[in-house]
Amino acid sequence: MIPLLHDFSEEAVLIFGGGPVGARKARRFAREARVVVVSPAFADVEFGGAERVRAAPSPDDVSEWFEQIEPALAVAATSDEAVNDAVARVARERGTLRNRADRSGGAVERGQLNVTVPATIRDDPVLLAIATGGTSPALSRYLRERFEEEFAGAGAMATLTGELREQLREDTPAAQRRAAIRAVVRSDRVWKALGDGTHTPAQEAQSVISDVLSEMNER
Numbered sequence: 030m031i032p033l034l035h036d037f038s039e040e041a042v043l044i045f046g047g048g049p050v051g052a053r054k055a056r057r058f059a060r061e062a063r064v065v066v067v068s069p070a071f072a073d074v075e076f077g078g079a080e081r082v083r084a085a086p087s088p089d090d091v092s093e094w095f096e097q098i099e100p101a102l103a104v105a106a107t108s109d110e111a112v113n114d115a116v117a118r119v120a121r122e123r124g125t126l127r128n129r130a131d132r133s134g135g136a137v138e139r140g141q142l143n144v145t146v147p148a149t150i151r152d153d154p155v156l157l158a159i160a161t162g163g164t165s166p167a168l169s170r171y172l173r174e175r176f177e178e179e180f181a182g183a184g185a186m187a188t189l190t191g192e193l194r195e196q197l198r199e200d201t202p203a204a205q206r207r208a209a210i211r212a213v214v215r216s217d218r219v220w221k222a223l224g225d226g227t228h229t230p231a232q233e234a235q236s237v238i239s240d241v242l243s244e245m246n247e248r
């Protein structure tokens with residue numbers, strides 16, 4: 030499997046199964062997509078504003094939902110294996126992206142799923158996704174929790190270095206610019222300033238850049 034980022038903002042996601050897992054997937058995709066969850070019952074949890082449709086499709090009914098919603102991605106998250114099988118089969122026939130909450134590993138080779146939902150850390154504009162090839166979702170979750178602490182401030186670092194890049198583009202040659210930006214993202218002083226919430230990260234970054242550029246000019 031190869032990781033990609035997919036823009037769902039103009040698209041629909043069709044989820045079968047309204048249990049805790051269907052709800053988690055609904056919350057995940059509802060931040061961008063139109064999400065429709067089809068299920069005879071819904072867990073008493075947040076569905077992220079997704080449309081909930083009360084129905085219990087049989088395996089033969091599944092394709093009608095695809096025709097109606099025309100999803101870019103279908104998620105099989107019911108407790109009924111025959112329904113999950115039908116969702117995977119119809120999605121495959123239609124060339125729709127497909128995820129199965131109840132399968133991993135070998136299901137990829139059999140074409141049952143071609144999308145895995147990773148554990149995700151977001152600190153805009155930075156995004157980190159973690160997967161274990163379906164082997165250990167609990168480990169994905171644990172690693173997410175650890176990296177969340179480890180990379181606190183990454184979003185602010187990206188924003189800061191994005192701005193510095195624009196500034197340096199005006200008057201600094203490419204090799205110097207690259208060295209300067211690399212030094213900033215590796216600088217403990219800048220990370221610390223971002224973590225402190227102090228007003229000095231930009232100043233710290235400027236001083237790192239001055240050091241790098243003067244060192245390069247002396248050579």
Ligand SMILES: C[C@@]1(CC(=O)O)C2=NC(=C\c3[nH]c(c(CCC(=O)O)c3CC(=O)O)Cc3[nH]c(c(CC(=O)O)c3CCC(=O)O)/C=C3\N/C(=C\2)[C@@H](CCC(=O)O)[C@]3(C)CC(=O)O)/[C@H]1CCC(=O)O
Pocket residue numbers: 053054057128129130131132133134144145146147148149159160161162163164165166167168169170173
């Ligand atoms: C990352 C995360 C994203 C999300 O779902 O949002 C996610 N599972 C999460 C949690 C979690 N899931 C499970 C446990 C219980 C402990 C355990 O079993 O480990 C925990 C831990 C917990 O809840 O603490 C049980 C479980 N999960 C799957 C199966 C079926 C199977 O493996 O066959 C079973 C067994 C069901 C059973 O037999 O009862 C399948 C999948 N779960 C995936 C993703 C995909 C592979 C990702 C990867 O490669 O790592 C994949 C393949 C399909 C998919 O769902 O896309 C989310 C953490 C979010 C976060 O907190 O950051």
Ligand SMILES: NC(=O)c1ccc[n+]([C@@H]2O[C@H](COP(=O)([O-])OP(=O)(O)OC[C@H]3O[C@@H](n4cnc5c(N)ncnc54)[C@H](O)[C@@H]3O)[C@@H](O)[C@H]2O)c1
Pocket residue numbers: 045046047048049050051067068069070071072084085086087106107108109112129130131166
């Ligand atoms: N991916 C994961 O992280 C993960 C974690 C735990 C469990 N699972 C697996 O995912 C599946 C769902 O987990 P859950 O905890 O939400 O289960 P659940 O049993 O709580 O929920 C299943 C939902 O499917 C609905 N359903 C039943 N028949 C249906 C039909 N014909 N059409 C549409 N919906 C139907 C039920 O009403 C219920 O809302 C299970 O098969 C489980 O093995 C995956």
